[in-house]
Amino acid sequence: MLIGASRGLGLALAEEHLKRGWRVIASVRSASALDAHRGVYGERLEVVTLDTTDWPAVDALGEGLSGRQIDLLIVNAGISGPITLPIGDVDPDVFTKVMLTNALAPLRLIDRFAHLVPSEGTIAVLSSDLASISRNTIATWETYRMSKVALNMGLRSLSIRRRAEGRTYLALCPGWVRTDMGGPNAHLSIEESIPRLTDAIAARAGEKGVSYVNYQGQEVAWEANGSAAVWR
Ligand SMILES: NC(=O)c1ccc[n+]([C@@H]2O[C@H](COP(=O)([O-])OP(=O)(O)OC[C@H]3O[C@@H](n4cnc5c(N)ncnc54)[C@H](OP(=O)(O)O)[C@@H]3O)[C@@H](O)[C@H]2O)c1
Secondary structure, eight states, X not given: OEESOSSHHHHHHHHHHHHTTOOEEEEESXXXXXXXXXXXXXXXXXXXXXXXXXHHHHHHHHHHTTTOOOSEEEXXXXXXXXXXXXXXXXXXXXXXXXXXXXXXXXXXXXXXXXXXXXXXXXXXXXXXXXXXXXXXXXXXXXXXXXXXXXXXXXXXXXXXXXXXXXOEEEEEEOOSBOSTTTOTTOSBOHHHHHHHXXXXXXXXXXXXXXXXXXXXXXXXXXXXXXXXXXXX
């Protein structure tokens, strides 16, 4: 199941899993490029409508899926917020919207849908390199970074709270990719990121526990390891 599959990385993740033979339930907020695939993939592709910050709708979708099994749940939906604005100048309502969309919404959805994912299944969120505290040497994206750190911390807590249930939990770093959010100067094309990210997810299937991993399948540092301040 792909949450937020209308464009960019979410659409590409849905397409990649369809190409690899998966049955995909993909959520979008409105009509999207995904609709064109319905004819190609037939009943292997199910499209549902969801805004992840519409809390009653998330609950209703979870209830509607009752009895289904989701082997892989990927929560991709996210927004960037102001990129260059210092945190002190960010409108509190904008800050709240980014935090709700990028941190609370994915985690709340996972808590509502986790029982549909079996012990051997995987739950993944689209985190970011920008959430690594120790790798933050350039600032910018301040609101976004804070939201993805909150997402990582929340995923870790959720996975620990639910550890008796098994499952693999992944905070994914797709690399800096040319999408509407990543922009035209990003290092990677979607084709350079998503097949490898999909391999990285598959490689950890059944592993259990929680990991912060990049599209090359490598572990990313969650935090500073007592290293000296980078600005000195
Ligand atoms: N691109 C990168 O370099 C990069 C790097 C690291 C992490 N990421 C993360 O990867 C994910 C996808 O990024 P992207 O580059 O593909 O971004 P994007 O091109 O801006 O696409 C964002 C996606 O999220 C959906 N979305 C946003 N808010 C939503 C909500 N409230 N409910 C449901 N769907 C919502 C959008 O749907 P609509 O079409 O309806 O707006 C769209 O499908 C994000 O979580 C992002 O933070 C991206």
